[in-house]
Amino acid sequence: MMRYLVKRLLYAVPILLGVNLLTFALFFVVNTPDDMARLQLGAKRVTPEAIARWKTEHGYDEPLFYNARAAGLGKVVDTLFARKSVAMFMFDFGRSDDGRDIGREIRTRMWPSLAIAVPVFAIGLATNISFALLMIFFRGTYLDWAGLALCIVLMSISGLFYIIAGQFFIAKLWHLLPISGYSGGIHALRFILLPVLVSIVAGLGSGARWYRTIFQEEIGKDYVRTARAKGLSEVRVLFGHVLRNGLIPILTGAVAVLPLLFLGSLLTESFFGIPGLGSYTVDAIQAQDFAIVRAMVFLGSLLYIVGLMLTDVSYALADPRVRLG
């Protein structure tokens, strides 16, 4: 187990390097820092001095990959690529355009994100599985068919609709909950409820349908027939056998997204005014703040890779047939 983990950790390094190279290429090679400066400063005030000043302020005043003016190792080290990459891997994300420390912002903003994402994940998973089990229990009947049709209709409606409809009806017309906003401590609950509810409904269609497919595959297997032949009731078969075996792919799939919960949801957070990482990212994209977007890309990939490793481990823990070596 340990050996496997170490192997996976080592495997993650080239992937992160690849991500870093790709994002660097996207942000600095396709469009040079000069282009960025011109865009940020606006077309009118562009003098070479202004561009140079902007680049110095943002730490972009070095060659991209190869510094001909430096001596020795400096030829490679004193470059944008080396500096920015090393800083990323040290979790030093630098400063955003408005001068704030990105690392600190991330540390404070991840809590509101988690406050939304964790309940959505947990309750959503439970709801989806229950709904899928219900459909399987009534499989072949009109109830199953209606449930499936409902799932397809639910997943055909844009996520934006659920948010807008939720805000409009629950908050604006019926005044049950605040439209948007956030506050710390126990008062957060009032603000969290609506986004959580909306996100769960928005995810119900595709989630329940996917889990239904998994359960349906399980229910056609031989062990289920054996269990029925033993004289077990349909409920016991469903909960004792199908659910337990079906949970393996479901839980391992869920583990993969667990680390990504830190990033929060772009849409939900910015619609509901939650000061989390999702709305941070949306604001950064809209303000064209390249430093923040780059930091979030790096963080996202890191968490994704952690999720992949967790998946492998959880496979080994949940399924005794899987041995990692």
Added chain:
Amino acid sequence: MSLPFRPVILWTDGLLFVLLATIAALAFWMARSPQWRKPWARVGASPVAVACLVVLACYALVAVLDSLHYRARLPDTRAGQPAQYSDSVRSVFDALTPDLWRQPEETYSAPLAAHLFVRQPETLPDGQVVRVYPRLRIAAGGRIPGQRWRDIGRRVLLGVAAGLAMVGVCAWLLAWRCGRAGARAWLAAAARGRAGWPVRTLLGSLAVVFVLVAVTAALAPAYHVLGTDKVGQDVLYLTLKSIRTGLLIGTLTTLVTLPLAIFLGIAAGYFGGWVDDAIQYLYTVLNSIPAVLLIAAAVLMAQVYIETHGQMFDTNAARADFRLLFLCLILGVTNWTSLARLLRGETLKIRSLEYIEAARVFGVGHGRILLRHVLPNVFHIVLISTVMDFSTLVLAEAVLSYVGVGVDPLTYSWGNMINAARLELAREPVVWWQIAAAFVFMSTLVLAANLLADVVRDAFDPRRGGG
């Protein structure tokens, strides 16, 4: 002698026609082989699929008409001089629906309204200024104020009658074409559901479509059927124009996805070894970047590129078009990995089967084996995944436009419509028609695509009792 218009082929137009040609070629190829005819026949026998295909065909028709662009010749060109063409790029769809865009209003108006939705100051003859709801410009003179609902009812009835007449003609044409034992007998059999394929569903969904179109066409000259938006544009026009954007994003993306996924996925599975390692590395890297962020980063970069290379685009349409194309490109680049992984797995399985080994023993080259023996046997995966991705992509457009990394703000798209209308829900009374129109049109398309995808998957996936 010069044409009254100059055709304009935008990049996305050209690629759409390439795509249509590819689909036609594929259809021709599939129609000749029984292996493919059988599952398609199963799709055609499903009433749900037939209804969905009717809906999708309507959307596709609008999109294709809207992709035939031209610039009209300006009327004041003198004889002997080179013709001058308008700067605004219009499409055949625009030419067919002049009622929808010729006469914009001042600002909001509700569906089928006779007056504006907001009060405007108006000076009376005696110099006094009052705030009134002004009459709409559209057909403002020809209508007697008290009889608006009677007029609407008359037009609706006319539309329903025209729509039903068109369905009748269609039914008769079908019967004449299909009924070997006489048209009348065939119609009677079809009405009882014994024609061998879902004729009733086809005619029923055609009836719905024709009646809706005819009623709209009857109302459009005198009313804004779905109201107008903040700057007085007809909402029906906006949402119909958005169809092209949504469909392009759902389909053009496959032009990027499929070559990458097929080539890399099959190569990884077939050759194994370092090729497999390299390709797996590539798609793990791409996958590990959250898709929205990768798209956002790429679109931001495209924006910088457009801004710094302004001279490349001669019209606003060309500029917006470039951004749409780029969005399709980047969506394709982020989207190919899942299909490639599926294809790799399937190719791994196929590679060790007897018929591949036999081909190898006979000395058939790698390229020929891949083309003749591997590709046709994994193609059902490609087809299923393409159909299933379509709806995801259409929905993604709206979200990306909201985040600010979608299509150009000037492009007609459902995302932009929702974005513009979202804040108006806070008004009293509520302006609901714009956002409702966008959601209804988008959801209909996505629902049809999702339902069709289900049928296609069941028909083509050998594990699902098809095969």
